[in-house]
Amino acid sequence: MSVTQPEDWKAGDRVRIVGLVAAAQHNGKEGIISAKAATAGRVGVELGDGKTLAVRRENLELIDDGDTRPRCYICLESDRDESGCYPVSAGCGCRGEAAQVHPACRVKDSEYREVRDPNHWQCCLTCKQAYTPGPVAFALGKRWWELAHESPSLSDMDRMFIKGLAGHYYATALADEGRQDESEAIRAEAIECASVANGPGGVDDDIFYDPAIQLVKSIDPRTEHAKTLEEAERFEEAAAIYRRLVDELSALLAPDDAVFPMSMLPVDHALLTTKLHDVKQAYGNALSIWGLQKKLPQKLVQGIQVQREVLEYQTRVLGPDHPDTLGTKVSLAQCLVNTTGSEAYTMMMGCMDKLKELRHPDLRFAQQIVRNMQSQRRVG
Ligand SMILES: [Zn+2]
Numbered sequence: 001m002s003v004t005q006p007e008d009w010k011a012g013d014r015v016r017i018v019g020l021v022a023a024a025q026h027n028g029k030e031g032i033i034s035a036k037a038a039t040a041g042r043v044g045v046e047l048g049d050g051k052t053l054a055v056r057r058e059n060l061e062l063i064d065d066g067d068t069r070p071r072c073y074i075c076l077e078s079d080r081d082e083s084g085c086y087p088v089s090a091g092c093g094c095r096g097e098a099a100q101v102h103p104a105c106r107v108k109d110s111e112y113r114e115v116r117d118p119n120h121w122q123c124c125l126t127c128k129q130a131y132t133p134g135p136v137a138f139a140l141g142k143r144w145w146e147l148a149h150e151s152p153s154l155s156d157m158d159r160m161f162i163k164g165l166a167g168h169y170y171a172t173a174l175a176d177e178g179r180q181d182e183s184e185a186i187r188a189e190a191i192e193c194a195s196v197a198n199g200p201g202g203v204d205d206d207i208f209y210d211p212a213i214q215l216v217k218s219i220d221p222r223t224e225h226a227k228t229l230e231e232a233e234r235f236e237e238a239a240a241i242y243r244r245l246v247d248e249l250s251a252l253l254a255p256d257d258a259v260f261p262m263s264m265l266p267v268d269h270a271l272l273t274t275k276l277h278d279v280k281q282a283y284g285n286a287l288s289i290w291g292l293q294k295k296l297p298q299k300l301v302q303g304i305q306v307q308r309e310v311l312e313y314q315t316r317v318l319g320p321d322h323p324d325t326l327g328t329k330v331s332l333a334q335c336l337v338n339t340t341g342s343e344a345y346t347m348m349m350g351c352m353d354k355l356k357e358l359r360h361p362d363l364r365f366a367q368q369i370v371r372n373m374q375s376q377r378r379v380g
């Protein structure tokens with residue numbers, strides 16, 4: 001990496017933002033010089049998240065990056081794709097090498113797949129997380145909407161369904177780009193299609209297309225993915241995946257629900273609330289271990305707080321002796337050992353008999369916590 005003179009710079013060069021005072025949160029971010037947002041005295045910088053900033057030249061460092069530019073995980077190239085975009089992050093749960101992709105490459109990848117399955121159009125195929133708004137989500141929404149009209153493989157009723165879903169998705173992406181008029185027109189068409197598809201004679205028992213159901217179906221694969229990351233000691237990434245799942249499930253369960261306007265089925269609140277707390281427990285645990293691992297006491301404290309909330313809920317709804325409640329106690333005690341050890345000890349001694357009686361899977365772990373504390377003389 002080296003720094004060269006500003007007059008050599010051209011659109012497409014990679015730069016790093018430095019020395020901002022008022023908007024210091026952008027310092028250290030890397031982006032690509034864009035002709036788009038250039039104003040008098042300022043250079044347009046496209047960030048990986050799809051946002052463009054206008055930055056003074058003195059706040060930019062050119063990165064002479066050779067082959068360190070982000071590579072598209074599909075075509076392995078770093079240059080622009082056919083629509084002029086560099087590889088960008090799609091905003092799913094993936095990080096590092098697997099996170100950068102050309103919008104056009106990602107669209108082609110989906111074109112080989114089933115136009116009926118929203119997962120292939122709204123979600124990452126690796127981590128199963130929905131993409132956040134940005135160039136990749138935009139390109140996918142646009143193409144999905146086109147295919148909803150063109151694809152010869154769709155029956156009339158299927159076409160209505162897919163137009164309903166793809167239209168909502170594309171309209172959201174257009175709105176995010178500031179293209180409000182187009183967004184509203186497509187949204188209106190999508191609502192019309194969805195009401196035809198859901199009306200008399202519609203495929204009202206077909207839950208396949210329901211975004212709420214899609215979210216529920218994504219819980220297990222996403223949780224599995226996060227567990228794999230935890231096994232590889234990548235707790236920060238695992239915590240981020242759990243966190244997003246908690247947010248999405250909370251939105252689904254919220255009473256005034258604008259996030260899932262297309263949902264056709266009543267949501268099983270009791271079941272989903274249990275699921276939400278399972279994921280929340282895993283989130284609190286991953287957050288705590290991340291805090292311990294990286295010596296970030298604030299994360300440990302946050303993680304403990306999240307687990308306390310889960311414990312409060314489980315004790316109230318499932319009862320103090322339910323296996324899930326006991327599992328949370330053991331996980332919480334393990335984290336508390338590092339802060340308030342005496343509470344951890346009391347908590348474990350208070351449920352040891354029940355753990356034994358139930359032959360709880362965490363029994364040995366709980367015994368180990370108690371033994372460690374006794375040997376370290378932190379108590380009694
Ligand atoms: Zn590519």
Ligand SMILES: [Zn+2]
Nearest residue numbers: 092094124127
């Ligand atoms: Zn992903």
